[in-house]
Amino acid sequence: MIASRPTIIDNLIRLNATPSNIKDKIDLQRIAESFISHGFEGISFYDIRGTEMVRAGRFSQNQESHFFINIQHGATLLWDGSFILRADTDILDQNGQRIGIIMTEADLKLPAHSFADALSIGTTDEFALCGPLREDPRDMNCFLNEISGRKFLRLHRMVENKSLPMNYALDGKTGIVFTRDYRRQKVVAAYAPVGKFGLGMVLKIDQRELYGPVIGQLKYIAALLAILVIIGGILLYWMVTPLVQKLIHSKLELFESGARMQAILDNAPVGIWLMGMDGRYRFMNKTLCNAVGVLESEVLAANHPAE
Numbered sequence: 001m002i003a004s005r006p007t008i009i010d011n012l013i014r015l016n017a018t019p020s021n022i023k024d025k026i027d028l029q030r031i032a033e034s035f036i037s038h039g040f041e042g043i044s045f046y047d048i049r050g051t052e053m054v055r056a057g058r059f060s061q062n063q064e065s066h067f068f069i070n071i072q073h074g075a076t077l078l079w080d081g082s083f084i085l086r087a088d089t090d091i092l093d094q095n096g097q098r099i100g101i102i103m104t105e106a107d108l109k110l111p112a113h114s115f116a117d118a119l120s121i122g123t124t125d126e127f128a129l130c131g132p133l134r135e136d137p138r139d140m141n142c143f144l145n146e147i148s149g150r151k152f153l154r155l156h157r158m159v160e161n162k163s164l165p166m167n168y169a170l171d172g173k174t175g176i177v178f179t180r181d182y183r184r185q186k187v188v189a190a191y192a193p194v195g196k197f198g199l200g201m202v203l204k205i206d207q208r209e210l211y212g213p214v215i216g217q218l219k220y221i222a223a224l225l226a227i228l229v230i231i232g233g234i235l236l237y238w239m240v241t242p243l244v245q246k247l248i249h250s251k252l253e254l255f256e257s258g259a260r261m262q263a264i265l266d267n268a269p270v271g272i273w274l275m276g277m278d279g280r281y282r283f284m285n286k287t288l289c290n291a292v293g294v295l296e297s298e299v300l301a302a303n304h305p306a307e
Helices: 006-017 022-036 113-119 165-170 214-249 253-266 286-292 296-301
Strands: 042-047 052-057 066-068 075-079 083-092 098-107 126-132 139-146 149-156 175-180 186-194 199-206 273-275 281-284
Touching: 006 022, 006 042, 006 083, 006 098, 022 042, 022 052, 022 296, 126 165, 139 165, 165 175, 165 186, 165 199, 281 296, 286 296
Parallel strands: none
Antiparallel strands: 042 052, 042 098, 066 075, 075 083, 083 098, 126 139, 126 199, 139 149, 175 186, 186 199, 273 281
């Protein structure tokens, strides 16, 4: 996990003791920026006081359209034109004491039409993905995909004292029901939970459209539940779960290799430096810095070529 990396832990311990340490902030900024090339949209580090120390990449500006998901404390699924997974993870020292927080966002690369459009069965059909609200368990946030477009709404889980199909899904149930939806329209709806994430999904169609060409449409009723369960399995095992695991456990072997190389160079008994084609320093190891009595950050920040 990112939060358990020794270089991050040591850096935050020093910054908690001396928040004004410019060198440690520069080092932490480099670490944050290195993660952006490994699938993260944004990453931010906070110290023990909750003060943001560094930030890299960009974060979603849409904080209203979200679901809380039951895979990790502090994990949220956002909707901002695509599904984005946000995770807030505590950073602990070797004694298990909290010393800071890392906040990350990653685009799950799940286009809304990839599973909803594929299930189109009529002009009034709608695919919904919803999550319960922590602040009000009677309500839910819902992503709706229908013929007229995609939208994000806050809805009641019950209408006229009757459970909506999505309420059954959020309670972990699977089935098909003839009922009224949040619009109070008569519908045929298939519902199912989305794995362990605490979300639910519903595929429905208005009864008036279904009963029109009865012979042609009844074949879809038997297949609705099977299709919905299959799609739920795809979301859970093929699409969402691997991406969530990639976010939380982060395949950053490249970063670890860079950290080992940095340690080797810094502990070399001779001075080592790297100079660019423009004559400016790109790297100086600790041996050289100690020999000439300067900080690497001061040399790298200089705007004039090396003399």
